[in-house]
Structures are given as structure tokens and as C-alpha cells.
Amino acid sequence: METSHTFRVEVWDDPPDAGGSIIEVISSSSSFAVSIAAYKAAIRERPGKYLTHMNGRSRMTCELAPDPPEPVKQPKDKSRKDQYPDILDDPEYTFASLPEWKTLAIHCKSCDRVAPVNRWEMARKHGKQCVITMLLPKLRCECGVRGNSEWLIGKMPR
Known part of the structure; x- marks a missing residue:
């Protein structure tokens, strides 16, 4: 009207x-x-x-006019981190000496991302006798940060 x-x-x-x-x-x-x-x-x-x-x-x-609302932050996925409860910082572990029921993941300290790692592919690529902790400075996260990560270790599900 x-x-x-x-x-x-x-x-x-x-x-x-x-x-x-x-x-x-x-x-x-x-x-x-x-x-x-x-x-x-x-x-x-x-x-x-x-x-x-x-x-x-x-x-x-x-x-x-009100200020715009704060963007909703996604809750961090704690269940993924719980699959890998321990930090692997022992310099004696190689891919050959790591028990077969253990799984590996990388935790980026910058963005808190946890990514599982195919340990068999890493062993094929870097050698079974490669010390696992020696690879940390070479790893780059998806956020672009290199060397600011740690290895996480867990057990395979039954």
C-alpha cells in the first residue's frame, strides 16, 4: 500500500x-x-x-544498533586427541622398534590440529631404522607452521 x-x-x-x-x-x-x-x-x-x-x-x-555477535567458535574435538593419550618423545623409538599395536599422530602446537599418520608409509619413505623424533623438524602442518609439533602415540582399537 x-x-x-x-x-x-x-x-x-x-x-x-x-x-x-x-x-x-x-x-x-x-x-x-x-x-x-x-x-x-x-x-x-x-x-x-x-x-x-x-x-x-x-x-x-x-x-x-547492537554490535555484531561474536562468531561461534567450534568446540575442539577432544575425542580425537584421546585416541592418542601419550606423547612420544623417546629418541630410541624407530619405526622398526615401535610395537605394531601402536598408532602415531602429529599434534601441531600452533593450531592444536591432530592428524593421524600412516606409520607404515613413513617407514617405507624414511626407512625402518629412522628415529621417529628426528622427523619433527621436517614436518609441516596444514596451517603452514613447520617444526612446532609433537608426536602422539596411542593403541589401535580392538
């Missing part, structure tokens, strides 16, 4: 009653639906500013 009224959405630095000054006019329309859509968009796009919704010379609302 079109009217002869002019609806406006204005952005203010302080409330108009407190002596604030107008920064910009977001929308000026004769359609109330368009004005409401512009007001909702202004709430999202102008956090921390005072928004007024005008109908001609009458102020319908004057509110402070």
Missing part, C-alpha cells in the same frame, strides 16, 4: 535528543515495506550507531 508519506532511515552518531548529528540518510521511500527493509539492513550494517526511523517529521523509533 503506497502512501503520500515519506519514510526515512537516518544514521546518527549520538541520539538526536542529546545533540547528536546526522551522519547519513540510508533510505527515503514512500513505501513502508521498503523502509522497514532498509531499517533492518541498517541495523546489520551500522553497528554502534543510532538509527532513527522517520515518518515524515515524526520519529517512529530511535535505537542504538
